[in-house]
Amino acid sequence: MDRYKKYGVEDFVWDIAFRQWVLAPTREDETLWTAWLIENPERKHKVDQARQIVSALRIEEQPLEDQEIRDVIADSLSKINNTERYEVTTLPLVKRFYSSIWFKMAASIVILIGVGLYVKSYYSSLINPSYQAAGVPETEIVIEKVNSDDQDMLVQLPDQSTVTLSPGSKIRYVKEFTHTKRDVTLIGEAFFDVAKDPHRSFFVYANELITKVLGTSFRVKAYPSTSEVTVEVKTGRVSVFAKSDPELHSKLTKRELEGLVLTPNQKVTFMREAVKMVKTLVESPEMVLPKSQLPHFVFEDIPASEAFAKIGKAYGIDIIYDEAVLRDCPLTAELDSQPLNEKLSILCKAVEADYEIVDGQIIIHSRGCK
Amino acid sequence: MNSFIQRSNAPDDHMMWQRFIAGEVAAFNDLMSSQFRSLFHYGSKFSRDREFVKDSIQDLFLLLWERRERLRDDVILKPYLMASLRRLMHRKSDLKARIEMEEFKGQEAPFELQFSVEQHYIEEESTLLLAENLKKLLNDLPPRQKEVVYLKYYQELDRSQIAEIMEVSPQTVSNLLQIALKHLKTHWRAEFLTFFLLHFLV
Numbered sequence: 001m002d003r004y005k006k007y008g009v010e011d012f013v014w015d016i017a018f019r020q021w022v023l024a025p026t027r028e029d030e031t032l033w034t035a036w037l038i039e040n041p042e043r044k045h046k047v048d049q050a051r052q053i054v055s056a057l058r059i060e061e062q063p064l065e066d067q068e069i070r071d072v073i074a075d076s077l078s079k080i081n082n083t084e085r086y087e088v089t090t091l092p093l094v095k096r097f098y099s100s101i102w103f104k105m106a107a108s109i110v111i112l113i114g115v116g117l118y119v120k121s122y123y124s125s126l127i128n129p130s131y132q133a134a135g136v137p138e139t140e141i142v143i144e145k146v147n148s149d150d151q152d153m154l155v156q157l158p159d160q161s162t163v164t165l166s167p168g169s170k171i172r173y174v175k176e177f178t179h180t181k182r183d184v185t186l187i188g189e190a191f192f193d194v195a196k197d198p199h200r201s202f203f204v205y206a207n208e209l210i211t212k213v214l215g216t217s218f219r220v221k222a223y224p225s226t227s228e229v230t231v232e233v234k235t236g237r238v239s240v241f242a243k244s245d246p247e248l249h250s251k252l253t254k255r256e257l258e259g260l261v262l263t264p265n266q267k268v269t270f271m272r273e274a275v276k277m278v279k280t281l282v283e284s285p286e287m288v289l290p291k292s293q294l295p296h297f298v299f300e301d302i303p304a305s306e307a308f309a310k311i312g313k314a315y316g317i318d319i320i321y322d323e324a325v326l327r328d329c330p331l332t333a334e335l336d337s338q339p340l341n342e343k344l345s346i347l348c349k350a351v352e353a354d355y356e357i358v359d360g361q362i363i364i365h366s367r368g369c370k
Numbered sequence: 371m372n373s374f375i376q377r378s379n380a381p382d383d384h385m386m387w388q389r390f391i392a393g394e395v396a397a398f399n400d401l402m403s404s405q406f407r408s409l410f411h412y413g414s415k416f417s418r419d420r421e422f423v424k425d426s427i428q429d430l431f432l433l434l435w436e437r438r439e440r441l442r443d444d445v446i447l448k449p450y451l452m453a454s455l456r457r458l459m460h461r462k463s464d465l466k467a468r469i470e471m472e473e474f475k476g477q478e479a480p481f482e483l484q485f486s487v488e489q490h491y492i493e494e495e496s497t498l499l500l501a502e503n504l505k506k507l508l509n510d511l512p513p514r515q516k517e518v519v520y521l522k523y524y525q526e527l528d529r530s531q532i533a534e535i536m537e538v539s540p541q542t543v544s545n546l547l548q549i550a551l552k553h554l555k556t557h558w559r560a561e562f563l564t565f566f567l568l569h570f571l572v
Contacts, residue, residue: 010555053501056491060484062414069406072428080435140465179432249421
């Protein structure tokens with residue numbers, strides 16, 4: 001312990017043995033240091049100061065609730081239990097197959113092809129440096145598809161979702177999605193038909209906009225050169241938010257759809273310059289009910305309110321009207337063939353009303369028919 | 371009393387790891403429960419985004435579980451998990467930048483850590499000033515020096531473990547540590563002197 005005789009406060013503070021005595025003393029430490037201080041009383045003040053400083057200097061840690069830890073662990077356990085079941089059902093089959101002659105023959109062929117592909121990819125990587133590197137797990141291999149043709153291109157994603165990529169557009173995704181998320185980046189335009197997976201949300205990153213879904217179909221237009229980004233929903237529900245959203249991360253990680261939620265036939269337009277989102281309806285809404293349930297829009301002397309309700313249901317769009325006022329407006333019309341906007345115009349004309357589209361809903365203004 | 375200092379691996383760490391590798395679901399639960407908080411504290415040094423840190427720890431455990439048959443059974447748990455988490459977080463943020471087609475900026479990885487002084491440990495005004503000065507010097511260290519000091523003095527890891535975590539040579543660890551300590555000691559001493567000079571003059 002001789003070296004300590006010349007120690008200043010700054011030396012004691014950064015001495016491992018000293019810190020251990022201060023922070024988590026053993027009985028030996030205690031005996032040793034007490035004895036040393038009796039022999040070297042002139043160091044006592046320095047030792048005292050150093051001891052207080054070592055105890056007082058803490059690291060500021062982010063608070064973390066026990067409940068948060070429990071939640072993550074519960075979620076993880078449900079995920080490993082899922083894969084467990086999957087492995088149990090496939091394992092015996094694979095084992096028997098390993099030993100068969102067919103397997104061995106097939107394996108040799110696969111190896112040969114594998115070597116061939118490796119050599120090929122090695123040479124092509126020399127010419128065309130890609131993101132792919134040897135030994136990188138599949139969840140980290142980035143795949144990019146570019147549609148340089150003049151027709152739509154169908155892309156199958158690793159989760160069986162499909163993307164119809166418009167000409168001149170490209171998408172990026174990883175070869176194998178992780179357990180927690182499915183991320184796709186789009187430049188240009190594409191129609192997404194997303195496979196249902198309640199455990200893994202599906203995200204489309206397009207310019208400044210992020211679209212989050214669990215399983216549904218929708219179209220995103222995000223060309224780099226245009227001033228708008230749009231998302232149109234065909235089926236299901238999607239939520240849309242800006243990359244600049246201050247609560248971005250919670251919106252990305254929560255299972256619920258938060259933010260601006262779109263339902264079928266709704267469309268959001270994001271104005272890139274103004275950083276503003278406007279919800280409206282798609283240009284030509286389609287009926288959302290299955291074919292067998294499609295109603296006939298033949299109205300014979302029924303209240304107008306009923307006609308609007310029927311139309312709203314068929315298109316999956318909220319039509320807002322004053323029930324008390326429109327109940328007394330009788331209506332006769334046959335509207336099977338017209339698109340939605342014409343249906344609405346005809347109905348409104350008949351009962352002397354107007355309609356407007358606000359925030360993805362249709363609002364009927366009427367003064368009544370009395 | 372000093373919850374942030376863990377001097378040695380808990381004796382049952384090794385057992386827990388063996389059970390984990392053997393595929394015992396209960397061990398997955400035990401391991402994650404016992405390590406989550408300290409890994410969260412460590413991961414928070416690389417990102418302020420707490421959800422990202424939590425996700426990364428989850429990904430780490432799921433990944434280890436998936437590959438458990440190929441993992442070594444004799445690892446020292448704490449530095450092993452810290453090194454894995456650090457690597458995974460850096461890869462994830464790198465990958466995220468690539469997927470989102472942002473240009474990779476190749477900047478030095480952040481290591482954000484703030485020291486604070488808990489005043490109730492301090493008895494004299496002059497000691498408090500010293501502690502505050504040291505705190506400021508520590509907070510202002512460059513990221514890599516800060517990380518070395520943190521791993522050495524606040525996680526009590528040895529040189530080779532630190533080298534493995536930071537993915538540098540043991541020699542680099544020694545150099546970084548020496549530079550950091552020299553800086554801390556000389557500047558602190560200088561502050562000392564000014565302080566006492568002022569004290570006598572005024």
